[in-house]
Amino acid sequence: MYTKSPKNLFGHTLVETGRQIKMYNLKMFADNNFEITPEQFLILSILDDNSNLHQMQLCELLFKDRSNMARLIGVLEKKGLVIKQQSVDKRLVNKIQITEKGKKLKNLIVPLIKESRNKILNEITDDELTFCIEILKKIQNNLI
Numbered sequence: 001m002y003t004k005s006p007k008n009l010f011g012h013t014l015v016e017t018g019r020q021i022k023m024y025n026l027k028m029f030a031d032n033n034f035e036i037t038p039e040q041f042l043i044l045s046i047l048d049d050n051s052n053l054h055q056m057q058l059c060e061l062l063f064k065d066r067s068n069m070a071r072l073i074g075v076l077e078k079k080g081l082v083i084k085q086q087s088v089d090k091r092l093v094n095k096i097q098i099t100e101k102g103k104k105l106k107n108l109i110v111p112l113i114k115e116s117r118n119k120i121l122n123e124i125t126d127d128e129l130t131f132c133i134e135i136l137k138k139i140q141n142n143l144i
Helices: 006-031 038-049 055-062 066-078 100-120 126-142
Strands: 082-086 094-098
Touching (some): 038 066, 038 100
16 A cells, blocks of 8 residues: 655655756746757756767766757757867767857856746755755665
């Protein structure tokens, strides 16, 4: 029989919390008429911090498969927010770079992301957050 023990509620609560955060951020992006999604913003943010990453590096950083990442990059490229540059050694590896237009859009969105994070973490202390992160890391280690 299913009981409301913490072990039984954990998975559902974690998934539901992630879904609610995703929906909140999607609404925020839509309400502000941004031409990208929060997921695409994350790519711009990573590229702005780490120039010249290739697609597989982005896949690893964002836990995405190659085809999904190719689609995301393609959308950003069509909007003029990123460009693909063939690597110097002429291999079939393209480096992905954020454009000036992409940097401007990313910088426009950053304050709203900070506002969103503040709302999401309202009334949660640094100690509580640190404890939560430690628990999640223990769970990750249990899965290795």
